[in-house]
Amino acid sequence: MAFSFDNLPLEITCPKCDKQIKETVRWFKADGRKCPFCNQPFETTGFRRGMDEATKRTNEMLLNLQKSLGSLKIKIDV
Numbered sequence: 001m002a003f004s005f006d007n008l009p010l011e012i013t014c015p016k017c018d019k020q021i022k023e024t025v026r027w028f029k030a031d032g033r034k035c036p037f038c039n040q041p042f043e044t045t046g047f048r049r050g051m052d053e054a055t056k057r058t059n060e061m062l063l064n065l066q067k068s069l070g071s072l073k074i075k076i077d078v
């Protein structure tokens, strides 16, 4: 079971123009994203590393949860 944050909606405030940008995690993970209002480029390397780490931990957590439930199957829709 692979859990992914890619389709989760995010709201980020641009550090330059203070406008709110609503996009999915997948959008922010891509290279070379810019603010649609002022073209300020976003540095997303650290964000991607954090998301990868969070995804890994979530998957481990779900696996443990599944083990603790024994034969019961869980499904989490995102």
Ligand SMILES: [Zn+2]
Pocket: 014, 015, 016, 017, 018, 019, 035, 036, 037, 038, 039, 040
């Ligand atoms: Zn901006």
